[in-house]
Amino acid sequence: MSVTKADVVVVGLGTVGSMAAWRLAERGRQVIGLEQFPLMHPFGGFTGESRLFRTAYHEGSMYVPLLLRARELWVELEQLSHRDLLLKVGTLSVGQQGAASISNVIESVRRHDLPHTTFDAEHLRAAYPQMRVHDDEIGVLDYLGGGLRPEAAVFSALEQARSLGAQLCGNTPVRSIEERGDGVLVQTDDDTYLAEQVIVAGGAWGQKLDPRLTDLVKIYPLILTWFMPQRIQDFAPGAFPTFIRDRDGVHFFGAPALEGYSVKVSPDRSLPPVESVTSMPRTLDSAVLEKLGREAAAFFPSLHPEPVHYSVHPDAFTETKVPIIDRSDSGRVVTFAGLSGHGFKFAPVYGELAAQLTEDDAPALYDERFSVAGH
Ligand SMILES: Cc1cc2nc3c(=O)[nH]c(=O)nc-3n(C[C@H](O)[C@H](O)[C@H](O)COP(=O)(O)OP(=O)(O)OC[C@H]3O[C@@H](n4cnc5c(N)ncnc54)[C@H](O)[C@@H]3O)c2cc1C
CATH class of the missing domain: 3.50.50.60 (FAD/NAD(P)-binding domain)
Incomplete structure (x- = not known):
């Protein structure tokens, strides 16, 4: 041998x-x-077209130093490869005032002095009329955030x-x-x-x-969904940032229209864990898609609630x-x-x-x- x-x-x-x-x-x-x-x-x-990059971090401010170094390295890889890998369009986090995830976002920007704008509900509606915003919601625009091309x-x-x-x-x-x-x-x-x-x-x-x-880890199938808006210009990169939104246990994240006709609005874990990647579903029941469409259109009223495209991908989660x-x-x-x-x-x-x-x-x-x- x-x-x-x-x-x-x-x-x-x-x-x-x-x-x-x-x-x-x-x-x-x-x-x-x-x-x-x-x-x-x-x-x-x-795979799946885009991934969010954010430094104002829902998961906790402990990650911010790693994220700032990651951003430097993303820019270095862009320069070496002569490719746009990080779309610098900012990331908007929306959540109910006082909720844990948006509180972590605020702690991240304060503790690490990250460039950002904070919006109350009224200013969010004015800045982003694409969204239906509730009175108890606030938003934080993270200027170092954006979208990665995985x-x-x-x-x-x-x-x-x-x-x-x-x-x-x-x-x-x-x-x-x-x-x-x-x-x-x-x-x-x-x-x-x-x-x-x-x-x-x-x-x-x-x-x-x-x-x-x-x-220590479980495998979850994660769903990505794309929806058609009435006016694609409202969701073009530059007109709309990448975003993440938590409300009443419903979590969505997404990206502006990168391929020019649909908006990515995708849920957090919404399927049970699987034993192995081979036992993961690759197609979804219409009931699952209808629910996701209803929830996406409740946040973005101009979206047609039937996804124009979806895909399922695995990731391993710790508790x-x-x-x-x-x-x-x-x-x-x-x-x-x-x-x-x-x-x-x-x-x-x-x-x-x-x-x-x-x-x-x-x-x-x-x-x-x-x-x-x-x-
Ligand atoms: C749908 C979805 C959306 C997500 N959105 C975001 C987001 O917006 N922002 C964000 O930061 N993160 C996001 N994530 C999380 C992130 O994409 C994953 O955490 C990350 O890609 C996992 O990386 P990994 O290297 O662990 O696994 P992978 O990228 O899957 O790499 C593992 C590799 O190991 C190979 N491999 C496994 N076993 C063997 C073996 N025995 N021999 C040789 N090769 C082997 C596999 O084939 C594979 O190529 C998302 C994940 C998913 C699934």
Whole structure:
């Protein structure tokens, strides 16, 4: 049996893996990346036209330093790739005054002095007549927010990694990862690799790669829906920001019309968890679509409530939605898991953390709450 040696093997070349390969290769590490599907496949967590980027953060102000660094890296990747990856249109958060998520947004902008505008209900209606706003709602426009283009972003990170010498292999499922005294043995169907270190970034397939994840993450199918407005000009990028809205337990997020005819208005988790990605539904009952259409049109009255397009994608969630980022006891295997429906915006800073965790004991932006023990 011949064994190929590498500094670092990255397992999974989706959102985190592509960025880890880029940031590791940029540090001069010899990287081999292994992806079970063709590179740039449609099955993972990184497809569906757009992802929100926001710094005024519903999930808590603890994430803001990571988000500010992520934004710098998104801009760097844009410059290197000569592509628009981050649409700098701002993100509008709308919620009921005093509710936890909008309170976290306000705490984020105050604590970190983020550029923003706060609106009461009357000013929200005047600024965004596209929305039906209730009297108890407020809005915060996060000027550093916007929309990411996930397929182009992952492609660009892989392209950078490759140009820096990384060897990237599609159609190469990893079957086992075994830590030994002299390194980590990574087994595929045809090859064996011995790496100094391994990054595990398997997304919704991660439990098969790291047994520590079994009871810590669940796989949820997430729905994306697009609706036709009466006047597309009202939702053009520039006329409307990306947005996120919570009201009475109904959570929506979305993006302006990027392809020129429909608006993305998508719900939070609205389907039960599944055992594995293969058991995930890819088509939806009309009752589910009707409910989503009613809720979207209640917020944006000019939308036709029948979605013009929808898709279903997997993501792995932890109980608290705090991601798992941790090393094995030997320090040789670094695992990313449970990005919990809000991980894309962090991708390049997670890639940077992956590289740092293979070298440093305590990277400045690492938070102990990400550890397995923290869950
Ligand atoms: C519909 C939807 C909307 C979202 N919206 C937002 C948003 O607006 N903003 C935001 O920040 N986040 C958002 N998220 C969350 C974010 O997109 C995900 O958290 C993130 O993409 C997950 O990244 P990942 O690297 O963990 O998984 P993935 O990107 O899926 O990558 C995992 C990769 O590992 C590969 N792999 C797995 N097992 C193996 C193996 N054994 N061998 C080789 N390769 C393997 C997979 O094939 C895959 O390519 C959304 C997620 C979804 C699904």
